[in-house]
Amino acid sequence: MAGIASRRLQKELKEIHTQGCPVGIQLLNADNFEEWHLSLEVMGESQYQGEVFALKFRFEPQYPISAPAVQFIINEKYKAPVHPHVYSNGHICASILGNEWSPVLSVIGVCVTLQSMLASCKKKERPPDNDRYVMHAPDNPKKTRFHYHDDTV
């Protein structure tokens, strides 16, 4: 039997198809219930005007009890945004993806939160410990124990 994750993801997918995505968010790829790709764009005036990013969601069978692993995709087409909470390998330091994850959130919910995180950014810069982190970072950002810098951004 499909686990709780696939049933919930099926629901989320259906919702996306029926209600559509919020502005600036697009589903790129949701062929299975293990990994989804979505594109993200900050609308209106912001530091990231005209830039399009892509997010990779990886789900465990316990989703939504366990948080999805979310990171920015880096390839020929997409780059990670330069942001104080985004490492150059695409990993994101955000409490909602770790300690403060809750099943109320959804794939779209995470996208919207990250969108507003980018939108409220005042200065484009990498996290101060970027080089050190990227050198030793695990493939899966969920394996990292982030120290959440601050909740304001």
Place this chain on the structure above:
Amino acid sequence: MAEAARVPGVDDLRVKLCYICREEEQYDQPESQQNKSVWVHPCNCTLVAHESCLLEWIKTAQQNPARAENALKCPQCGAEYELESNNPPLLRLMEAVNKLLTMGGRIVMAVNLSTVLVAFGSGLYVVSTAYGLHAMQEFLGKEMFDHLITDDPGKWPLHAWFNLPMIPLTLILSRTSLTETTLTATIPLFITWAITKPVQTDGAPLFRPAPDTDYFPLAPNQEGFLSWPPGPVLSIFLWLGVKSLYRRCWNRFCHYVLDTQPARAPDGRRMRRFLWDFDEGGAGPLRLRIAANVLGERRREGQVQAGQQHADAQQRDGGNEDGDAEENDNQPTARYTSSSIGRLIGGALMIPTISNRMGTLLYRLSQHSSLLRKFLGVKPPMSVGLRITSAISPAFYKLTPAQQVTTFSWAVLRVIMHGTRSWNEMDPVWFRNTIGLGLFVVAKDCAELFYAWLSKRELESRHVKTRPFRGIDARELDLIRPQRITT
């Protein structure tokens, strides 16, 4: 009307949507999706959930220490969930016991750990103190040792408990590159002993009466500024001065002996590097590298307890190194191998014994030379006990304040120059031991220099022996004058 006043509950909803699994349930189609659980509305907002989903979420969150705090809170409105469970007193009791045991386990662990640490530390302390006592006895000589310290810990002055265990540490450190700091650490150590009140030995019935003018019994009864041998405090500064002067001259002498051809004398270069190391070593970090003995490495030990560091500078052999290589090579490498550490510690701990043996040797020699006897200040063992009272003589209080200040500072000056009475009037074993130690250092330096010089000569005189082409057919060789083939 009664219906309207009733506050609606979760079962009054037309559509129930579980915020965790996102399953929906229409009020008119219950169990439509073979559902498993009752519905709950646990908080103050509109979220509802399957009880089973919610319990699963709470359980998972509670298992994660970082999330446990918020496990029972609604993620949306923050209201606290109320859990009801079959929680009989027995379970609660057992939980409390478990908690207590966990805490107890932690305490036991901490106690164990600290016991081990304390045991190790106190063992080290006892051994160090015993060694310090031995060192003092070797260095001071029996008579002064019995007068100042004695074997009985009950009589020790307070600072002995700190100074005695410091002795082995100081000796070892004095041979590392931390020389400068140890010197400053040693000075208070010796000064406290030089001016400390001696231990009163029990049942010493023979006292020498103190003269009336002797207001301070501790101060030596000595006229003039200088006495020979100098008092212990003065001796420390003399020792330091003589030491640095000797070091400077000795290094120059080493260069003179070894450095006749600077580019080709590895030993000379090593000296320089050694010197550089010495200059920097005090402030710089101690580069400690445990390495197996490197083939071809010749070690040169730092001079013994003159307080020099012990550096095994890595020798890079090769007769044809030029000045450039030397420039590139000026990174000092203090190399400590396991055997060199053993030599360092062993050598350091031998210092008191060596100095005692050398002092005894000097004493023997002084039996045949009155000049040496005078130089060493040899005195016969005291036939009468030295009476030292701790009280200031009452006559002192009869003086005017100005006189008090003068006599007091005069007494302090005398203690600094001559040492306390015990140091001044007893046979100065410590002085001949110090001189002996100095002589030993010089002898050892000479031996090392000689060793380095011989090594260098060996290196310079090397050449490879050449042999004739015996056993090879001469026709295979391309000779200037081919040999005629004789048939």
